[in-house]
Amino acid sequence: MTGFAFQVLSESKLTSARTGLFDTPHGEVETPAFMPVGTRGTVKGLMPRDLEEAGSRILLGNTYHLHLRPSDEVIEALGGLHAVMNWQGPILTDSGGYQVFSLGDTARIDEDGVNFKSIVDGSAIRFTAERVMQIQSRLGADIVMAFDQCPADPTDRQGVALATDRTHRWLERCVRWHRDHGGEDRGQALFGIVQGGAFPDLREESLQAVTEHDLVGYAVGGVSVGESREQMQIALEATGSKLPRDKPRYLMGVGTPRDFFEAIERGFDLFDCVTPTRHGRTASAYTSQGRLNLRNQQWVRDTSPLDPECPCPTCTGWSKGTLRHLVKVDEMLGAILLSMHNVYYFHALLRRIREAISEDRLLELKAKVLAEADANSAR
Amino acid sequence: MTGFAFQVLSESKLTSARTGLFDTPHGEVETPAFMPVGTRGTVKGLMPRDLEEAGSRILLGNTYHLHLRPSDEVIEALGGLHAVMNWQGPILTDSGGYQVFSLGDTARIDEDGVNFKSIVDGSAIRFTAERVMQIQSRLGADIVMAFDQCPADPTDRQGVALATDRTHRWLERCVRWHRDHGGEDRGQALFGIVQGGAFPDLREESLQAVTEHDLVGYAVGGVSVGESREQMQIALEATGSKLPRDKPRYLMGVGTPRDFFEAIERGFDLFDCVTPTRHGRTASAYTSQGRLNLRNQQWVRDTSPLDPECPCPTCTGWSKGTLRHLVKVDEMLGAILLSMHNVYYFHALLRRIREAISEDRLLELKAKVLAEADANSAR
Numbered sequence: 001m002t003g004f005a006f007q008v009l010s011e012s013k014l015t016s017a018r019t020g021l022f023d024t025p026h027g028e029v030e031t032p033a034f035m036p037v038g039t040r041g042t043v044k045g046l047m048p049r050d051l052e053e054a055g056s057r058i059l060l061g062n063t064y065h066l067h068l069r070p071s072d073e074v075i076e077a078l079g080g081l082h083a084v085m086n087w088q089g090p091i092l093t094d095s096g097g098y099q100v101f102s103l104g105d106t107a108r109i110d111e112d113g114v115n116f117k118s119i120v121d122g123s124a125i126r127f128t129a130e131r132v133m134q135i136q137s138r139l140g141a142d143i144v145m146a147f148d149q150c151p152a153d154p155t156d157r158q159g160v161a162l163a164t165d166r167t168h169r170w171l172e173r174c175v176r177w178h179r180d181h182g183g184e185d186r187g188q189a190l191f192g193i194v195q196g197g198a199f200p201d202l203r204e205e206s207l208q209a210v211t212e213h214d215l216v217g218y219a220v221g222g223v224s225v226g227e228s229r230e231q232m233q234i235a236l237e238a239t240g241s242k243l244p245r246d247k248p249r250y251l252m253g254v255g256t257p258r259d260f261f262e263a264i265e266r267g268f269d270l271f272d273c274v275t276p277t278r279h280g281r282t283a284s285a286y287t288s289q290g291r292l293n294l295r296n297q298q299w300v301r302d303t304s305p306l307d308p309e310c311p312c313p314t315c316t317g318w319s320k321g322t323l324r325h326l327v328k329v330d331e332m333l334g335a336i337l338l339s340m341h342n343v344y345y346f347h348a349l350l351r352r353i354r355e356a357i358s359e360d361r362l363l364e365l366k367a368k369v370l371a372e373a374d375a376n377s378a379r
Numbered sequence: 380m381t382g383f384a385f386q387v388l389s390e391s392k393l394t395s396a397r398t399g400l401f402d403t404p405h406g407e408v409e410t411p412a413f414m415p416v417g418t419r420g421t422v423k424g425l426m427p428r429d430l431e432e433a434g435s436r437i438l439l440g441n442t443y444h445l446h447l448r449p450s451d452e453v454i455e456a457l458g459g460l461h462a463v464m465n466w467q468g469p470i471l472t473d474s475g476g477y478q479v480f481s482l483g484d485t486a487r488i489d490e491d492g493v494n495f496k497s498i499v500d501g502s503a504i505r506f507t508a509e510r511v512m513q514i515q516s517r518l519g520a521d522i523v524m525a526f527d528q529c530p531a532d533p534t535d536r537q538g539v540a541l542a543t544d545r546t547h548r549w550l551e552r553c554v555r556w557h558r559d560h561g562g563e564d565r566g567q568a569l570f571g572i573v574q575g576g577a578f579p580d581l582r583e584e585s586l587q588a589v590t591e592h593d594l595v596g597y598a599v600g601g602v603s604v605g606e607s608r609e610q611m612q613i614a615l616e617a618t619g620s621k622l623p624r625d626k627p628r629y630l631m632g633v634g635t636p637r638d639f640f641e642a643i644e645r646g647f648d649l650f651d652c653v654t655p656t657r658h659g660r661t662a663s664a665y666t667s668q669g670r671l672n673l674r675n676q677q678w679v680r681d682t683s684p685l686d687p688e689c690p691c692p693t694c695t696g697w698s699k700g701t702l703r704h705l706v707k708v709d710e711m712l713g714a715i716l717l718s719m720h721n722v723y724y725f726h727a728l729l730r731r732i733r734e735a736i737s738e739d740r741l742l743e744l745k746a747k748v749l750a751e752a753d754a755n756s757a758r
Contacts, residue, residue, distance in 0.1 A: 042712040086696040333421040
């Protein structure tokens with residue numbers, strides 16, 4: 001499709017990991033890549049230039065939240081999501097499906113779509129495949145996601161099967177709407193979403209159904225929702241490397257450093273999660289010495305940086321003692337600096353992963369990073 | 380004194396305004412200058428590099444707040460306020476006198492000092508001249524302020540006279556402590572504070588008493604506390620140009636664009652106020668088109684910048700419509716961007732004022748700026 005291309009640059013011999021280059025109308029993304037989440041038109045607390053410095057190349061926006069406030073129609077009037085986020089790089093919007101089913105607990109599903117109540121003011125809203133595509137076309141991201149039904153319980157076989165089949169029928173409608181309304185001409189690419197819960201056969205069925213459509217990329221959904229690590233691995237095994245080799249593979253809503261390794265080994269390329277900024281706002285930092293809780297009394301006079309191996313603005317400018325003070329007195333700067341560091345840490349980790357894949361030493365890096373992560377929890 | 384120098388660069392013929400260069404151990408400050416307030420070790424929401432870009436050259440820290448949390452002893456252990464604020468330029472700390480008398484309403488004054496309760500946990504605290512000097516020496520700012528008694532009611536002659544006399548006796552103790560404890564050797568300069576409320580004769584008496592000490596600079600206090608504009612002008616007239624010509628003159632806790640003109644015309648050089656950041660957090664912006672409230676419905680689809688004449692990151696990167704959205708959904712970035720713009724606006728105004736003084740057209744600039752400020756309130 002015009003403006004989009006994906007190229008595998010290197011493949012690991014021991015695993016299904018690969019590095020790649022994903023080209024979009026707003027620039028290139030080296031994969032595997034992490035996409036920070038800018039739910040309501042901003043990655044919480046961070047300026048676009050801070051994100052760029054941290055290594056962000058592609059951001060995510062949430063269709064559900066932006067539809068509620070300020071509305072897709074207002075975003076369009078303001079020049080689209082790139083203008084609103086003041087972000088010149090690529091943007092991906094999710095379909096809102098996950099939020100519809102996970103927020104507010106008011107969703108009522110029928111074959112055609114979903115009725116739910118706004119978490120902002122309780123007003124009645126209806127999402128259908130067509131409506132969600134229209135909303136995303138107005139938001140104007142580079143990549144738009146098909147509307148999917150995220151099964152409430154990934155271990156309820158009947159529920160998962162129904163939701164997955166419906167997701168396939170909705171995908172057909174999304175593909176049609178996208179084609180009939182000039183999605184390509186607007187420079188927007190549609191990704192389909194594989195569901196199937198914790199059932200390998202349903203995951204494989206879903207993969208077959210979704211990849212029947214020739215799309216720019218494919219995503220796997222419903223993996224981060226209340227599953228055990230074993231169930232997650234089952235889902236990753238059944239999808240990752242079985243998705244088309246020449247298309248970007250996006251694992252939605254994941255995750256943590258451990259999750260990245262699990263998924264990348266199985267062939268995934270793109271990830272998004274609120275983890276680094278949410279943890280940043282709750283005083284938790286990812287470091288080469290494990291996760292640190294900056295509220296702890298132990299840091300009160302500590303003049304050392306958060307992470308001695310990190311060259312980010314937080315680590316080069318502030319001590320753990322100062323960060324603890326800022327967090328304890330609820331200064332915005334505490335949340336800003338920890339979010340900045342965590343995003344930086346995630347991107348730096350993905351960069352190390354890309355290097356390790358191209359030198360085929362991913363498992364070595366995994367062992368090192370996970371040992372670091374465990375080091376601190378052991379103290 | 381070592382490391383400090385003040386030089387008058389130009390003087391207005393029509394008014395007492397002057398431009399100057401204030402040299403400190405942490406760098407030069409062109410005057411008149413505005414000092415953003417970093418109450419608890421950070422100017423709220425702004426990174427030091429954002430402040431530098433906005434034009435900040437000297438910051439203020441609050442002794443009262445820092446003594447309570449994390450404590451001056453912890454700040455010292457963390458390398459002092461320059462390290463904590465990650466600010467390489469000069470810093471000034473106030474004496475805490477204003478906060479002791481204005482926050483919490485629990486101050487009990489005697490000749491030797493003040494007992495009050497912490498606004499954080501209600502614990503009993505005692506400030507004396509010596510104690511406040513010790514706290515500030517630990518905080519480690521370039522400029523420290525003498526401990527003063529800020530009269531509760533600037534129009535109660537007897538109360539003002541008592542507080543002012545006591546302030547002079549406390550100043551003697553501050554000067555002695557500063558000398559005996561090597562203030563100069565630490566690179567700290569002490570400023571004295573002129574009180575006297577709304578009474579010209581008490582202000583002049585105070586000015587005489589305070590300037591008997593050969594200090595690096597002199598401040599005027601108690602001007603922003605509950606006075607009418609007329610009373611403020613009386614206080615400015617009685618002090619500003621009557622303070623030593625060859626020393627920086629600091630008007631504490633002021634203020635607004637209008638206040639700057641009033642004070643600069645009367646010979647003042649330095650100002651501090653929480654206005655730009657506090658207004659930034661409450662969605663109010665200073666612009667060349669007057670003050671704007673970004674919560675207003677009228678901006679919802681407005682694609683124009685906050686201030687078309689402003690080159691700050693906020694005005695070049697975000698539209699009024701986007702800023703309104705960020706403010707309405709309480710995103711940190713809304714407060715950050717508006718604070719950044721307001722600080723930028725204040726510094727840009729002071730820069731224009733310095734240029735106008737050196738070309739002796741200050742009153743012309745004043746008329747233009749105040750007409751702009753009124754323009755929007757008239758709509």
